[in-house]
Amino acid sequence: MVRPRPEPVQVVKQRRDTALSALVHGVPYINFLGIEFERRGDELTAILPFDEKLIGNPMLPAIHGGVTAGFLETTAVIGLAWAGLWDDIESGRISIERLSEGHLPRLPKTIDFTVDYLRSGLPRDAYARARVNRSGRRYASVHVEAWQDQRNVLFAQATGHFLMPSRDD
């Protein structure tokens, strides 16, 4: 048995980044908030660059609670979709060309989402990572943490439940 030669690193990276970019940039709301994702292997970090239009309290000023909720929900949904797509991306079962043309896979639907506001969101960039605690055939439970300057000082965290898209469409 001869082990097949591993693919060149650029090919692997390009395939993963193209799939991620198609997934993220295909959703208007994600572009509206300006959220981007950084990838290290399969690990994703969501980034929300600060912008005036994200402010909810002009006196402090602080990021709007609804923006924080939307940022965390986006991180959860993309994290969940990404985890589900990973094997198909790696094996080439998903056509990257079709993804880039806007043929997105069905995204998980939010059933409920609970945000815990730990401190006010400062007028600067925010980061978030999702952890899929359980992902079954129909339901998934995801936890998200968000921070600004210090990774260990969270400004919000959230838990949500999601309905998974059926595998046969």
Place this chain on the structure above:
Amino acid sequence: MDSQKAKMAEHFINAIPHCRALNMTLTNIGDGKAEMELPYDDRIVGDPETGVLHGGAVSALMDTCCGAAAMCHPSSPSGTATIDLRIDYMRAATPGHTIRTKAECYRITRSVAFVRATAMDNDDSRPVATATGAFTVEGT
């Protein structure tokens, strides 16, 4: 006195940059209750295939409306901040329609305001989403 509080809350809500960016409007406020609207907008779609609005935009509407209800309660001295907010999504909002929400601050203590809200589209009989939250009571 209370109408003055409602005016203050209204002024405060209308000055929020994120609410202006989403073209949200306050349609009714007073006595621990508030009503707001979010017009349909292509920029805040969450599912490009169906045109259904993203949950985040609904969250922003619910959070603002709940905060407004907490602020205009007769026992609330002034400002408020969200401690926690849970949103249950009952169904997808019909694309193209305005989302309307009603929030009620049903209990307030010296430190916490408890608020619930319902969001509807063109069909009043089936809510799109419901929310429950706890808010801080500031200025005491």
